[in-house]
Amino acid sequence: MDGLNSLFLLCGLLLFLSVISTTLSARLGMPLLLMFLAVGVLAGEEGIGGIEFDNFFTATAIGQLALAVILLDGGLRTKLDSFRIALKPAAVLASWGVIATVALLGVFATWYMDWDWRFGILMAAIVGSTDAGAVFNLLRNSGVRLNERVQATLEIESGANDPMAIFLVTALISLTLTPEESGVLSFLWMLLLQLGFGLAAGFIGGRILSRLTRRLNLAEGLYALMIVSGGLLIFGLTNLIGGSGFLAVYLAGIIVGNRHSHATEHVLRVMDGLAWLAQASMFVVLGLLVTPHRLWEQGLDALAIAAFLMLVARPIAVVSGIWKFHYSRREMAYISWVGLRGAVPITLAMMPLVMGVPNALMLFDVAFAVVILSLLIQGTTIPVVARWLKVTVPPKPEPTDSREIWLSESESVPLLAYEVLADSDAEGMHPDEVAQDLDLLSTRCFALIRNGKREELGLDTRLQAGDIAWYIVPPEQVETIAKRFAETGSSVRMNFNFFGEFVVNPSSMAGDLADAYGLQLNEEERNLTLRGLFKKRFEGNLPVEGDRIHIGDFILTVKETDHDGSMKWLGLKCPS
Structure with missing residues (x-):
């Protein structure tokens, strides 16, 4: 024994x-x-342990x-x-x-x-x-x-x-x-x-x-x-x-x-x-x-x-x-x-x-x-x-923690925690103000943690750097809320440096962009949408976030994609 x-x-x-x-x-x-x-x-x-172990059969089984x-x-x-x-x-x-x-x-x-x-x-x-x-x-x-x-x-x-x-x-x-x-x-x-x-x-x-x-x-x-x-x-x-x-x-x-x-x-x-x-x-x-x-x-x-x-x-x-x-x-x-x-x-x-x-x-x-x-x-x-x-993309704002309450076999309520960063959009705001332009019936703050203790929510409550705010958030708003808590001046500058100064809809016509900025495109490419131009340049492969194409000295970068992989927004970077 x-x-x-x-x-x-x-x-x-x-x-x-x-x-x-x-x-x-x-x-x-x-x-x-x-x-x-x-x-x-x-x-x-x-x-220093001096343990003699040479049983390769046992080691293989464990491995x-x-x-x-x-x-x-x-x-x-x-x-x-x-x-x-x-x-x-x-x-x-x-x-x-x-x-x-x-x-x-x-x-x-x-x-x-x-x-x-x-x-x-x-x-x-x-x-x-x-x-x-x-x-x-x-x-x-x-x-x-x-x-x-x-x-x-x-x-x-x-x-x-x-x-x-x-x-x-x-x-x-x-x-x-x-x-x-x-x-x-x-x-x-x-x-x-x-x-x-x-x-x-x-x-x-x-x-x-x-x-x-x-x-x-x-x-x-x-x-x-x-x-x-x-x-x-x-x-x-x-x-x-x-x-x-x-x-x-x-x-x-x-x-x-x-x-x-x-x-x-x-x-x-x-x-x-x-x-x-x-x-x-x-x-x-x-x-x-x-x-x-x-x-x-x-x-x-x-x-x-x-x-x-x-x-x-x-x-x-x-x-x-x-x-x-x-x-x-x-x-x-x-x-x-x-x-x-x-x-x-x-x-x-x-x-x-x-x-x-x-x-x-x-x-x-x-x-x-x-x-x-x-x-x-x-x-x-x-x-x-x-x-x-340069195979990295900028960090994506995300909740610091998540939970789910299941109401039935197929229905659940997501509970997400966000940390307030200094110089973020959320700092100094009332917790409800963060989501005031969203669906207030489905997006709401239900708890605020400050210095490790729960803070009672009142009309005069203001978010401070280091606070952890818990929200009920529908899936389509998770990233929007995360940006408001996490985006600071430095992160915005990082995104500008990577994606460019302007956001462009991929459904826009390539010819319209070329006319606006004096870009050179052949007739075939002018008649494509920017989404179609990406697919043509990538020869049918599916572009992902961070992929780029060059049009002269201008750079178009995939900024965001939908859940099905289609491009949602592009970033346009102009030459210095």
Whole structure:
């Protein structure tokens, strides 16, 4: 019994230290995932903890379980609008992108390490795919707002490329261990089963789960438990029938997350904590597996492989895959750079060890070192490179918090909190004045928090900087109210610098704008609306916020889009 209690104490201590270390991570600007890894390494056999742990089978089970939870959470937060914008290019990157990366890196690793070609390509397949956990975590906590097309492409690619990576690793292990029984047709059949069963199981399982969340009347905390257990059920069942459990659980999360119900809010709040627990547990366990002196011995080789992966293989794979979708050079450069490696390569590196591939420990050490370098170099520079390549858009005013009160199965009242910023439009106004030109019957302030305490609303109440005002706001007015609380002189100047001095209706004729400002357009373009001109310049692709076209020295920028992706307002920037 003492041994069991000691195990509980050890697990609790490691997770507690991992969570506490995130405050240090924020100060140092390091990815949180590295801090979890560091706690595991320090607790390992060559660290201060001295814990001897080399059970790769257990670590693989923990890693796959954690990845399933992370992908489920990522799917729940992925909006279908993202698929409308970036499904095709992301699918190309998740398939061709992985194959091209593996082929290029495999040739380099075979030559540089003087390995057998099958061993070199196996190593490349292990680190060839981007990691969903790392991408979701680092992009959403980077502090910058990316161009929607770039963000959607990276997130969908990372969630969908695991089947191809697993297929390649499995095929190459079979080719290494039993070359006489391995054939192209059997590999292709395996890939079709992985994708087919994964898509089918994810779609069916997601629909079932979404129906259950809408129809079952459970205690609030049980909805998230039902979604997690259902997701793991889909994951395990899909793997058993030969499909991709990772693809299935990600797709199921997308379906559940996009069918709004009374359970959605509770599920997302609980899933956020579960996803963090999964990431912390997984990286701590992976850190325990590492022997630092072996990692140091492979450091130079891992640096060369990581450099080739980041600077040659990934960029070539990205450009060759998505150039026809008319991404700008800056966007392709950023997508190439954010090819983050995380827990997936380390988990895949354990497969050769478990299956008995000769010298597989070397593969594990090199893969682990590549992941650390990727997180250190790419993970820490995500916001810097985004600003440098100009793939960011100005921050969007948003509520600081939100709640929903469900009145029935399909009707709810949204409650939103807004913080009053100094120099904003709302400062000095009565809470009701903020929405006086809107529908006062549906938009109203019902609570004001000042210095952490509730302030009684009266006729002489005036909003002060730092106040938190809670409103009932219909969906179509959420952003309008947010601007009045968040827009200050500096934010307005930032928007002017980015979008331009004037707001233009995209339904306006391009010829009228050309006549007003003396712009040169050919006869075909003059007869188009500005919306049509954007579509023509973008060759049919859907423009997103921040996309630009040049007409002489003037710049038209997409300033705002509707929920269906159509342009709502354009910004016009005149030459200095």
